[in-house]
Amino acid sequence: MNEVMSRRTFLKHAGVGAAVCAAGGLAVQPALASEGTSSANAWGVLVDLTRCNGCDSCALACKQANQRPEEDQIPNQLSSDSYSFVDRRVYVGDAGQEQQMPVKRQCMHCLHPACVSACTVGALTKTPDGPVVYDSSKCIGCRYCQYACPFGVPTYDWANPLGLIHKCQFCISRLDEGEQPACVAGCPTGALRFGTRNDLLAQAHSQIDSNPGRYIDQIYGESELGGTSVLYLSGVPFAAMGLPTLDSQSPSRYAEAVMRKTPVIGLTVAALASGAYWLTKRREFLAQPEVVPQEVNHDR
Amino acid sequence: MTVEVPLRQKQQTTSAVPVLDRRMVAALLAITVVIGAVAGILRLVLGLGATTNLSDSYSWGIWIGFDFGLIALAGAGFTMAAVGHVLRRHEYHAAVRPAILAGLAAYVAVLLLLVLDLGRPDRFYNFMLFWNPHSPLFEVSWCILLYTGVLVLETSPFFLERLRWRWAGKVIRIVAFIMLPVAILGVTLSTLHQSTLGTLYLNMPYRLHALWYTPLLPLMFFTSAVMAGLSMGAIAYWVAGRVVHKPVQPRVIFGLARIAAVVGLFYLALKLGEVIIAGDIGLALAPTHYAALWWFELLVCVALPAALILLPGKTLQRTGIGLALIIFGVLMNRFDATMFAQILPPGASYSPSLIEWLSTAGILAAAALAWILGVRFLPIFETGEADHHATTE
Numbered sequence: 274m275n276e277v278m279s280r281r282t283f284l285k286h287a288g289v290g291a292a293v294c295a296a297g298g299l300a301v302q303p304a305l306a307s308e309g310t311s312s313a314n315a316w317g318v319l320v321d322l323t324r325c326n327g328c329d330s331c332a333l334a335c336k337q338a339n340q341r342p343e344e345d346q347i348p349n350q351l352s353s354d355s356y357s358f359v360d361r362r363v364y365v366g367d368a369g370q371e372q373q374m375p376v377k378r379q380c381m382h383c384l385h386p387a388c389v390s391a392c393t394v395g396a397l398t399k400t401p402d403g404p405v406v407y408d409s410s411k412c413i414g415c416r417y418c419q420y421a422c423p424f425g426v427p428t429y430d431w432a433n434p435l436g437l438i439h440k441c442q443f444c445i446s447r448l449d450e451g452e453q454p455a456c457v458a459g460c461p462t463g464a465l466r467f468g469t470r471n472d473l474l475a476q477a478h479s480q481i482d483s484n485p486g487r488y489i490d491q492i493y494g495e496s497e498l499g500g501t502s503v504l505y506l507s508g509v510p511f512a513a514m515g516l517p518t519l520d521s522q523s524p525s526r527y528a529e530a531v532m533r534k535t536p537v538i539g540l541t542v543a544a545l546a547s548g549a550y551w552l553t554k555r556r557e558f559l560a561q562p563e564v565v566p567q568e569v570n571h572d573r
Numbered sequence: 574m575t576v577e578v579p580l581r582q583k584q585q586t587t588s589a590v591p592v593l594d595r596r597m598v599a600a601l602l603a604i605t606v607v608i609g610a611v612a613g614i615l616r617l618v619l620g621l622g623a624t625t626n627l628s629d630s631y632s633w634g635i636w637i638g639f640d641f642g643l644i645a646l647a648g649a650g651f652t653m654a655a656v657g658h659v660l661r662r663h664e665y666h667a668a669v670r671p672a673i674l675a676g677l678a679a680y681v682a683v684l685l686l687l688v689l690d691l692g693r694p695d696r697f698y699n700f701m702l703f704w705n706p707h708s709p710l711f712e713v714s715w716c717i718l719l720y721t722g723v724l725v726l727e728t729s730p731f732f733l734e735r736l737r738w739r740w741a742g743k744v745i746r747i748v749a750f751i752m753l754p755v756a757i758l759g760v761t762l763s764t765l766h767q768s769t770l771g772t773l774y775l776n777m778p779y780r781l782h783a784l785w786y787t788p789l790l791p792l793m794f795f796t797s798a799v800m801a802g803l804s805m806g807a808i809a810y811w812v813a814g815r816v817v818h819k820p821v822q823p824r825v826i827f828g829l830a831r832i833a834a835v836v837g838l839f840y841l842a843l844k845l846g847e848v849i850i851a852g853d854i855g856l857a858l859a860p861t862h863y864a865a866l867w868w869f870e871l872l873v874c875v876a877l878p879a880a881l882i883l884l885p886g887k888t889l890q891r892t893g894i895g896l897a898l899i900i901f902g903v904l905m906n907r908f909d910a911t912m913f914a915q916i917l918p919p920g921a922s923y924s925p926s927l928i929e930w931l932s933t934a935g936i937l938a939a940a941a942l943a944w945i946l947g948v949r950f951l952p953i954f955e956t957g958e959a960d961h962h963a964t965t966e
Binding site: 351352387392393395411412415416419420421423428430431433434437517519524527528529543546549553554557 | 661707757788
């Protein structure tokens with residue numbers, strides 16, 4: 274075997290290596306969360322904070338519908354035992370007057386959900402109807418979704434030695450039976466409204482237009498993170514209600530742009546490494562003055 | 574060549590250390606492993622809530638911090654394989670085997686730490702069944718699995734050369750035949766997952782502080798892994814020499830340190846330039862713990878070691894301090910991204926539980942002990958240039 278031959282076998286090997294990398298990278302790529310998958314008729318919920326009296330009926334209805342323990346205990350945070358709760362905020366107005374503000378919180382069912390993009394095993398998915406649903410049978414409990422979600426929605430069942438993630442599923446089984454989500458059905462004041470997101474947005478805009486004193490001119494969730502299925506109307510700024518100030522782009526846009534390039538990056542690195550090896554070998558070969566190849570071969 | 578003199582003196586003092594000391598180190602490590610194993614089993618039986626101080630608002634702790642840090646340091650495996658097998662830089666040949674063995678030990682530790690952290694360790698294999706190709710952790714999981722396989726192949730000659738069985742020679746020849754594509758595959762898989770660990774944080778624009786968050790994170794994670802990997806390669810070679818009581822070649826350590834320092838200067842320019850161009854330099858000048866951590870990472874753990882390594886009049890001791898600072902800095906960078914540079918939800922706090930500490934210490938001690946025993950009993954440490962042929966070519 275001389276230098277030329279070993280270079281040829283090397284190229285063959287490099288080809289096999291590159292093919293293995295490519296096979297891993299070019300696997301079927303599902304739709305990106307940053308591009309959105311919702312249909313025009315996707316469901317939504319409109320939360321009118323000006324109508325909420327803080328009775329906690331929604332949170333208790335939620336517990337019951339999801340068969341959470343301690344059904345009659347009012348939750349004060351999201352946890353594996355409560356997928357929604359009514360946050361208590363105090364709003365201090367311009368004149369210094371304090372105002373008690375109940376704020377219903379749950380999964381926002383983003384149009385471009387970062388949790389779905391992040392989930393290692395695809396246990397979280399965005400359905401075309403709007404809900405972001407969780408398949409507990411796939412989950413490995415890595416808890417990356419907890420870091421990806423800008424709202425702190427996914428919670429882990431810490432008490433269970435084989436704990437799983439818990440989150441609001443938009444009552445998807447109730448929707449399948451033609452019913453409203455449990456929280457909406459349980460609301461006595463009309464602060465929660467269920468419908469298609471498009472209809473709710475139109476209604477919210479006309480409500481703002483016809484009651485300029487009642488609402489601030491913003492619908493939370495219309496553009497936040499590229500849109501959320503749950504929308505909020507409020508009389509006071511949303512930041513004071515504990516709803517984070519977010520830009521209008523998908524939080525996964527950079528990660529997905531990089532992840533899409535995985536096969537290209539892999540093949541480029543493999544090609545560069547192969548090329549570098551070939552160059553070094555060639556330089557070594559050219560640097561050898563009149564070497565008899567057989568001498569080299571008998572080494573091993 | 575003048576630098577060899579202090580080394581020889583050092584070598585003599587090392588040889589004078591009684592054998593018992595080595596046994597005591599091994600015994601201490603072994604005790605740590607046993608205690609850590611008990612802690613790990615307790616965690617697996619009792620669950621995360623009962624044994625850790627993790628919570629919904631602080632869900633990743635020291636297991637993930639050490640995990641991501643250890644992956645960067647284990648970059649010793651792929652950087653030294655690239656230097657030795659792909660770029661064929663024979664002058665660094667002696668440092669290749671200690672680094673690749675360290676890579677295998679570290680990746681096995683990484684897998685163990687990951688299993689402890691998973692909420693459903695019984696389902697660790699689910700990433701093979703259910704695919705989400707644009708999840709950074711999905712890609713990292715696959716790369717770690719495949720790259721650990723690559724490391725097993727790359728380290729297999731060390732074990733096979735020890736065996737006196739008739740077929741061992743045949744297997745060594747087969748492994749040698751495929752070693753180049755395996756090394757290239759290893760470099761490729763490493764480039765992918767080292768950078769993808771940075772991509773992982775791109776999904777947290779509202780959690781990671783702006784001094785760290787940038788779309789360039791994948792490039793920064795890869796660059797710092799190369800820097801840490803080369804530094805670990807030099808240190809592993811150095812320590813391996815002490816384990817087997819043989820002299821090291823200072824020019825190997827100086828050479829690797831010099832490349833690491835140059836990569837470090839590029840990393841420094843990248844980090845500083847990004848923050849200036851993004852208009853975030855004001856954040857670095859504000860009196861916050863974020864700014865302090867950021868400057869510490871860059872000045873104490875990149876700029877200072879680069880000066881220690883590159884400025885004239887270098888000594889092995891000065892270079893060693895530089896290498897240690899680089900390694901500490903990259904470890905800290907991964908801890909910052911996971912914990913200290915996170916913008917926490919109100920009321921979030923975390924201090925690791927005893928079980929978290931003991932299990933982490935046990936796994937790290939197991940990796941160290943396995944590496945030391947490997948260096949001691951396998952053909953890992955080669956002194957001269959003359960033994961290329963014993964390896965894969």
